[in-house]
Amino acid sequence: MGYLLKRAGQGAIVLWAAFTVAFILLQALPGDAIMNRFLNPDLGLTSEQISQLRQSYGVGAPLWQQYFHSAWAFLTGDLGNSLEDGTPVRLLIEGALPSTAVLAAFGLLFAILLALAVAFLSALAPFAWLRNLLQSLPSLFIAVPVFWLGIMLIQILSFKLRLVSIINPGPVEGLVLPVATLAIPLSAPLAQVLVRSIDETLLSPFITVAAAKGASRVRLLVHEVARNAVLPAVTVAGLLFGELIGSAIVTETVYGRVGLGRITEAAVKAQDAPVVEAVVLISAIVFVVVNLIVDLLYPLLDARLRTRAAAI
């Protein structure tokens, strides 16, 4: 229980740091969204009117006031309004989040499945050349840029083979290509970590003992190796979730999907600070929660960590 509280406390610190850094970075950018919008000479606003407008948005106040004001607003769940068109950020996020969440969740899921398949098949491969081929896949996956992969997948699967439509696709059909685009590069580091930890685990004396009991090769991998080898990969999976958000932005742009990625892209272009800050914070929350889950998974997977966790 103390372990859980400690981890949650660390998560809260990470969130606070993410919020602060985002706040400072956005303030450091030259100009702001209001300037961009109202400084346009066609609107014919006087400088007094502009400063009044700025006042009403709360941008004129000293930085520390703004900081505490928006920190308090976030704590109470008020994400503020978009500077661009005044819609509540909350509404924007609520509209985009489900689509991105589905994309990210399936992306991670398929990345894990792909990594497991590559790692375990290469461990079972009966020929050296097949093992080498499978183990070289991750380097290939990681070398491919997301945007290029997306375009290639569209070209081949959609236009040439006409397997999936990208124009007005159904909800499931529409997910296939973006998920593949997201999952393939993400699976590479996972697969590499898995391949290594499987190799290391296979050298452990307890594997020899299990083999001496008459276990088949498949049984060795499934019963003895898997749970030991998966531990480091779980850590990496948690860390990769951070990258997932970044990849999602590119993927959503390539496939023209509505989602957090699109909103972020637009908000950054327009220097729409409240939206950017909300997205940063939401990404940080997801990241912290996912890694909290990872921390809680360890003791379940490895009994040795149970006593240690209790002692902390």
Add this chain to the structure above:
Amino acid sequence: MTGKTRSPVLQVKGLSVSYLRDHEATQAVDDISFSIDQGQLLALVGESGSGKTTVAQSVIGLLPGNGRIDSGEILLNGVDISRWNWRRLQTVRGRRIGLVPQDPAASLNPVRTIGANLGEVLRIHTRVRGSELRRQVVELLARVGIDDPERRARQYPHELSGGMRQRVLIASAIALRPDLIIADEPTSALDVTVQKVILDLLDDLRREYGTAILFVTHDLAIAAERSTEVVVLRDGRVQEHASTAEVLSNPRTEYARTLLRDAPALAGRAAPLPPAADLAAIALRADSLVQTFALGRKRDEFRAVDDVSFAVPAGTTHALVGESGSGKTTSARIVVGFRRPTSGRVEIDGIDLASLRGEALRQARRTVQLVYQNPYGSLDPRRSVEEIVTEPLRNFGLGDRRSRLAKAGDLIERVALPASVLGRRPHELSGGQRQRVAIARALVLEPRVVVFDEAVSALDVTVQAQVLRLLEDLQRDLGLTYLFVSHDLSVVRHIAHTVSVMRRGRVVEEGPTESVFGTPVHEYTRTLIDAIPRPSERVS
């Protein structure tokens, strides 16, 4: 037993094995033959690199990936299994051949319970499942002498001691009553008293089930005590192959004679005599050392060292002996100054180390040096031997480059290494050579006291004997005082003038080595001494 002639359980005929390294085959085992009958224990004895483990791995078909059987046959109950693939071997592994491995700490799957680890062999070969499986697992645990087997089955490997883990592994090896058990150094990672219990257990099982045992060991004393037949290997070849009694009484080869002479438990050398008490000044004195560690978040404390005192006259050797957890290593670390005791004091030539701070403490450290157990881990792999040996001089800013080099050359000669090793790196040296380098490094500051923490435990017996002789020569020539920490009573008996027997942080018995070993007073000392393998009291 029926009257008809039975074929041996295991016959190895003309076995040759090689390893492929960098596209080059190295012969590891060369034309080895032996056989084991039902209920017999054959000991395969040899030092590191002799090929003994390779033979054991070949029998059960678990050679490393680059190993290959070049020729020969391995007959299990008359059937050659040497060319069988993994799938066919699955039918004999665990069912007909059981394996008891070397290192019980790493040989159980850490993420599965004891019950799951042990039940695996039943799940692989039988249809027993559920409550019946649990019942058999508990029965097996009880058979190998594990207390409270129901609870143990639910625990994880890290919650059991080394001896208990080895019992679990033995239980797993005997679960299906195999014809043959391969025991690969099954006790080399265990304390002597635990070793005795495990060896007794294997003997019981052999007699009860008539299992044949292939016993792989580096320890001729264990082989002599437990086996009916001995095969001595060296560099992959059979040196000697005869009944145990014959090898002991009438060894035919020079190598077997060397092994017999160097095995500390077998050699009949008397302990060195303690010096006359009034002759020498006390070089090292430990006075009521106490070391406590906090336990968890409660205010409980663990007394790792509990009121330990000893005094070592200059030019003599004092030994701290005990099993794991006895506090001997913690005491040694306090003496070297790595750890400030909770209370008590250490005096070297009358100077209390604990009273010193800063630069004075640093200078005082020169007077006491440490030689550590593992000659592989204690030398920086990226430095040459010369750099390693001269480093303490550089740390203390002593001498110039030339005088330091001359000193290193001197010491390398003293520890009987050729001058050419100065330019080499540790990985180019053998274990014994590395330990000599570590000794040279300890001596370069001309210390008064040298602490040896299990310094010869990792070495082969013949190398061990050479290093022990070197230590005696150095002590005589340089007037050094030794504190010798070891779990190995036979080695201690050879080198130490006086001894403290430790158990659970306390000294239970102390005195001149000869009287402690000859007429032990404390119950625990007697148990320890009884646990030393003795070929004269053969159990067969």
